[in-house]
Amino acid sequence: MEKNPFIIYAFIDSQNLNLAVEEIGWTLDFRRFRIYLKERYGVSKAYLFIGYVPENKKLYRNLRDYEYQVIFKPTLKNKKGVIKGNCDAELVLHCMIEYSHFDKAVIVSGDGDFHCLVEYLQRQGKLFKIGIPNKQKYSALFRKFANHFFFVSDLRHLLEYKKERHSSRDSPLT
16 A cells, blocks of 8 residues: 555444354454554544443453454343443544544444434545445444445455464454
């Protein structure tokens, strides 16, 4: 990739990304994904929004080592023991907090809850790319932004987690 004249930040809905990729049968290598964002799109900062679970401290350390700015949402267990920690509001808020620091944004999610953010960034000339995790399953609200899409699901050959690539301290997001 040639030098991009813009400052580009990525805002990543990790839950949407992780679950969508797992739904199609593979696990994302977050280290390789960060490298891909940097090399392919010139992303200088990548904000990763994730629910905080104390048992996952090693994972969070690894994500920071991979150069993600990790933003946590407190989590709660519902009556069935399922952990909930929706990070949508945090992603939108941090995008607006950082708004004056970037020229272009990459939003990684297929969740239509981000439609208003994507639309605003488009109107302001700051939308660069939308990383859709699953080409077969994403919000129809994004269709009008299709010229900004890249599909993570099409990048399995580059971004799939393979244990032999990693040292013993590395682990995929699970």
